[in-house]
Amino acid sequence: LRTGPRAHFARESPQHASYNRIIAAAGISKTAAYHYFDGRDDLLGTVLEDVEAQLIASLGRWVPAEDGRSFWERLAERTARVKEHLAANPDDLALAPAALERTDGAGLSLWLTDVMDNGRKLGVVRSDVDPDLLLAATTAVFRISDAWPPEQVRLLLAGLWSTPEKPAR
Known part of the structure; x- marks a missing residue:
């Protein structure tokens, strides 16, 4: 999945990639392909799930910080890891938006929830806005x-996450 189909979806786009061309490039019969996948959308879903998993793996588990600095x-450091992963894996870069859209960024949201919970405890992430809205x-x-x-x-995140000063009255 990390070579043939992934590269094909990245090159042709998830919307325009041809299941028949992917099967032909893989050198397998349609019958064999349908043994593993229910069709193009099933194969695409598998590829996009793997792309999201690679993005989350590159972030690594969030270890709570002890202070704001x-x-x-x-x-x-964690976001630099993702940039490095995407630079080294251009197919993932091309497919990342579709992967996050398909899952509503569920894995990313779980990771960000850990980050933001830690930030709230440290006072660097605001608590005056609904947590779900801030997460979105x-x-x-x-x-x-x-x-x-x-x-x-x-x-941008520092501005989004910080509590604005109250206006003078």
Whole structure:
């Protein structure tokens, strides 16, 4: 899956990739292919699940930070790992948006929940906004972060997560 079908879906796009061409490139018969997959969508789903699993694996398990400084350092290090993975695996880069959309970013959301819970305990992630809303906004930022410099993403998250000062009366 990490070579033939994955490369084909990445090159042709998940919407336009041909199951018949993937089968032909793999050198197997349609009968054999249908023994393993119910069709194109089943194969695509398997590929996209693996792409998301690779992204989450590159992040690694979140180990809670002990203070705000180590929190931001750890987050920068983890997001750099994802960027490295995507740079080394261009097919994953091409398929990441479809993978996260297909699963609603479930794996990413679980990872971010751990990060944000740790941040709330440290006072670097706000607690005055509904946690689900903040998670949805943060997930959206992470979904597009590979296209932006890491420092810009960190600044955006710091602004999103911080509690604004109350206006003077």
